[in-house]
Amino acid sequence: MKKRGQFWYGDFMIAMLVMIVIGIIFANTIVDIPQRENNLDAMIDDGVNIANFLLSDGYDMPNWRNGNGRIGITTNNKIDVNKLDEYSSLVDTNRGYLISKFLFGTDYDYVFYFEDKDGNVVNGRSYGGVARSEDLETVSALNMFRMIRIVFLDNNQDEKGEFVKMHIVLWDVGKEYTTSPRVCQNAQSFNFCGFLNELVPQYRVGCCNEWRLCGEPPTCILPP
Incomplete structure (x- = not known):
């Protein structure tokens, strides 16, 4: 009877340990929704800032x-084609695009384009x-923010513009x-990568491939 109770107690403790591991590893996932809302708020702020930067003289x-x-x-509150060309030459390279993000003070990817009165994309x-x-239709994004500003553009530099x-x-x-x-950082920090591998092996491999946690890619x- 005593041994049976010991076995039951041991099984109970193992089960509790597994539940604790799962709880610790996935605890932060419950903040995903508010986190996404916070990310969207930050993205909106960055979008407004980028618009203000672009529509300044610089x-x-x-x-x-x-x-x-x-x-x-x-x-003079009009799009300066020469400045636009200089900016365009900057972001035509990956390095230049990253520099522009640095100057805008954003970690988000961004793009802007002009649309004329007929709905055509200028240039x-x-x-x-x-x-x-x-190409925005093929972008897989967790959050996306769009805004529109009305600007004056003399694209042909004929002193008419629109x-x-x-x-x-x-x-x-x-x-x-x-x-x-x-989740991946929690698993590694608490030495639970082995438990994660036993419970959801594909997730543990994903941690490795995507974040270099709980393993080292490519293997x-x-x-240990």
């Missing part, structure tokens, strides 16, 4: 590519994270990941 244009100055593409291109506005819509879009790429960095062998 300064020190020759040093934008060095991470200095302030990006702005207007002069058939966008500026920033994607080359064309249509008012156009300036579309500004920001997004994050959280949806591309199959695992949560917080993703369970760490």
Whole structure:
């Protein structure tokens, strides 16, 4: 009778330990919804800031590519085609695009483009994270924020110009990941990678491939 009670107690403790492990590993997942709302609020703030930067005169244009100055593409409250061209040459490279994000003070990907009164994208291109506005349809994002400003653009520099819509879009790429960095970090911090591998092996491998936690890619062998 005593041994049977000891076995029952041992099974109970193992079950409780497993439940505690699961609870600790996945505790942070319950904040995903408010976290996403917070991310969207931050994205909106960054979107407004980027719009304000772009629609300013900016300064020190020759040093934008060095991470200095302030990006702005207007002069006298009109889009300055020369400044737009300089900005365009900056973000045409991946390094330049990252510099622009630094100067804008954002971690989010972004793009903007102009739309004329007929609904056509001016110059058939966008500026920033994607080359064309249509490419936004293929972006897999957890959050996406869009805003529109009305601006004056003399695209042909014929001193006529017109008012156009300036579309500004920001997004994050959280949806591309199959695992949560917080869950993976918890598993590694508390030495629960082995338990995670026993419970959900695919998730543990995802932690390895996506965040270099609970293993080292490309083999993703369970760490000792």
